[in-house]
C-alpha cells in the first residue's frame with residue numbers, strides 16, 4: 001500500500017532503469033525497514049528521460065508482481081522549486097524531499113562580522129537573536145553566540161524560508177505526506193549547531209517534517225564508502241544525534257547513503273529506528289556488474305563512454321575519482337569494486353542511458369536472475385549493518 005511512512009525506519013531504493021524493484025523487494029522483505037520503491041530526483045529524471053509517472057508505474061508493476069502488501073513510499077527527490085512539485089503530486093508521490101541548497105549562502109562561513117551584520121538585517125534578526133541568544137545554557141551540541149547565530153542565519157535563513165514555501169504549497173495540494181528537508185549538497189558540512197537551528201526554525205514555522213538530511217563532515221560520495229576520519233565522524237554524529245533526540249519528531253536522513261559500510265554501525269548506534277537511508281546509483285552499478293559478467297562487449301562500450309563523459313557529467317556531483325587512476329580491463333567483474341571505476345560509471349549514467357539505454361535494459365531483462373541476485377546480495381549487506 002502506497003502511503004506516507006512517517007517515522008518508521010525507511011530505506012530508499014532509487015531505480016534509474018525501472019528494472020530493480022523486484023531485487024529491492026527481495027532484500028527489504030523480512031527487515032524492519034519500510035521501503036521507498038519509487039524515488040527519483042528532478043536531475044535524474046532529466047538524465048534518464050523518465051517522467052515521475054513512469055517511475056511510479058514501473059515500481060507499482062513490480063510491487064504487484066511480487067505481491068508486496070506492506071506499506072511503501074514514493075520519493076520526489078531533491079525538489080528545488082515550486083514548479084517541480086505538481087508533476088510528482090499528480091503521479092501520487094507520498095514523500096517529498098526539498099533541496100533548498102540554491103538558497104543557502106555558502107559565503108556565510110567566511111564572511112566578516114561587518115558583512116554578516118549587513119546580511120542579517122533583512123533576515124528577521126531581532127526576533128532570532130531574542131529567541132536564540134537568551135542564554136538558555138549550553139547544549140550537548142554547542143550553543144550560539146551572536147557571531148555564530150549570525151552565520152547560521154545568513155547561511156540558512158533563506159533556505160529555511162524556501163522550505164517553508166515548499167511545505168505550504170504541498171499542504172495545499174495534499175493531505176498527508178512525508179516531508180524531508182535536505183541540505184546535503186551544500187558546499188560545507190552542517191554543524192550540529194546549524195542542524196539544531198534548521199530543525200528549530202522549521203518547527204517554529206509550522207513545517208511538519210519527517211526527516212532531515214544534514215551534510216556531514218568528511219566525504220559521502222556516490223556509490224563508494226565514506227572518505228574521512230571515522231573517529232571524528234563518530235564524535236560529530238553523537239552531537240547530531242543529540243539534536244534529533246532533543247526534538248524527537250523526525251528521522252535522520254542519510255543521502256548518498258549507499259555503500260557507506262563503515263558508517264552504518266555508527267548510524268545504527270545513534271539513531272536505531274529513527275533513520276532514512278537514501279540510495280540510487282548503486283542499483284545502476286549492480287546492473288553494470290551484470291553486464292560486466294554476461295555482456296562484456298556492451299560493458300566496455302559503456303565504460304569507454306564513461307571515460308569520455310566523466311569530466312563533464314561529474315559537475316553536479318561530489319566525486320573525486322580520477323581518470324588516470326582507472327584500473328585496466330583485464331578482470332571486468334572486479335572492476336565494479338574499484339573506487340574510481342564506480343564513481344566514473346556512477347555519474348555518467350545519463351550519457352550511458354541516452355546512448356545504450358535500450359540495449360542495456362534488454363540485457364538486464366535477459367539476465368534478470370543475475371540482476372535480482374546481485375541486488376539482493378548487495379542490499380542485504382547494507383541492511384544487515386544497519387540492523388534495525
Ligand SMILES: [Zn+2]
Nearest residue numbers: 182184255256
Ligand atoms: Zn541528496
